[in-house]
Amino acid sequence: EVQLVESGGSVVRPGGSLKLSCAASGFIFDDYDMSWVRQAPGKGLEWVSGSNWNGAKTDYADSVKGRFTISRDNAKKSLFLQMDSLTVEDTAMYYCARDAAAGTDNWFDPWGQGTLVTVSS
Amino acid sequence: SYDLTQPPSVSVSPGQTANITCSGDKLGDEYVCWYQQRPGQSPILFIFQDNKRASGVPERFSGSNSGNTATLTISGTQTMDEADYYCQARVSRTGVLFGGGTKLTVL
Numbered sequence: 247e248v249q250l251v252e253s254g255g256s257v258v259r260p261g262g263s264l265k266l267s268c269a270a271s272g273f274i275f276d277d278y279d280m281s282w283v284r285q286a287p288g289k290g291l292e293w294v295s296g297s298n299w300n301g302a303k304t305d306y307a308d309s310v311k312g313r314f315t316i317s318r319d320n321a322k323k324s325l326f327l328q329m330d331s332l333t334v335e336d337t338a339m340y341y342c343a344r345d346a347a348a349g350t351d352n353w354f355d356p357w358g359q360g361t362l363v364t365v366s367s
Numbered sequence: 368s369y370d371l372t373q374p375p376s377v378s379v380s381p382g383q384t385a386n387i388t389c390s391g392d393k394l395g396d397e398y399v400c401w402y403q404q405r406p407g408q409s410p411i412l413f414i415f416q417d418n419k420r421a422s423g424v425p426e427r428f429s430g431s432n433s434g435n436t437a438t439l440t441i442s443g444t445q446t447m448d449e450a451d452y453y454c455q456a457r458v459s460r461t462g463v464l465f466g467g468g469t470k471l472t473v474l
Contacts, residue, residue: 281463283410291402291410291453293463305462341409348416351398352457355412355421 248272248356250342255361262332266361268325268342275323276300279345281354282316282327284338284363292338295327296345309335332365339363369458371466378472385441387469389454392435397456399437401430404451404468413452414439441471449473 254266266282281296295306295316304316315328325342339362343354372390379385389399399417402410412421414430417437427442437456441448454466 283465290468291404291455291465293465296463307462346415350457350459351416352463353400353412353415353455354402354410355415357409357411359409 248344250344250356250358252340252342252358252361255340255363257364257366258332259367260333260365262365263328263330264332264363266327266329266340266342266363268327268358270323270325270342270344273344275318276320279347279352280318280325281343281345282325283341283343283354283357284336285341285360286335286338289338294340297325329363332363334365337363337365369461369464371454371456371464373452373454373466373469375467376470376472378474379441379444381446381473382443385444385448385471385473387439387441387452387454387471389437389439389466390435391456391458391464394435394437394456395433397432397458399430399432399454399456401439402453402455404453406450410453444471444473446473 249271251269279298282294297304297316301318313331317326339360341360342358401414403413404410417432418430429440451468453468
């Protein structure tokens, strides 16, 4: 069974840092690009960051560029998101998702259960 | 900036057809996918590459994309289809975008 399990979410003060992890199982991890998508409470989905299969190519939403860093460890079948200089606007459920990219097209399947990040003083 | 626009809500009676739209400039030039999200749950892929159903998705769900509008159609809507639906596309020069989401109410 293909599975993604996120961890690392917690309550953090504005300006603080946090590192999220996503453990993958049930598929060949380094065959796939991966992404992080977030959802603020009561709001819609927002793509945050993506990594190609080997981590050599990464991309970020403008809202997190320069503050967040995506990385992966294919040997450990894990995806990470280092989040620095956090603000209250970063409060959200963070989902890890497998990116079934096909040329210029992509879709996310499956998604993990999410890990909650709360930025509050 | 490029946006994908969805109606905030759509209501439909059981057994009727629901259409959820997703609009963007020349959206028909891009592939669109759709996700279902029930309260408290993670999103699930329902439609990819405009009109392909993901594994396990009932045949009553279909998708289309032309011009400036992509549409998710639910034929013979059931109460279990009540959920939030999001469109998503990877738009050239902009990147990965989600629509704002549509809350489908079946009553």
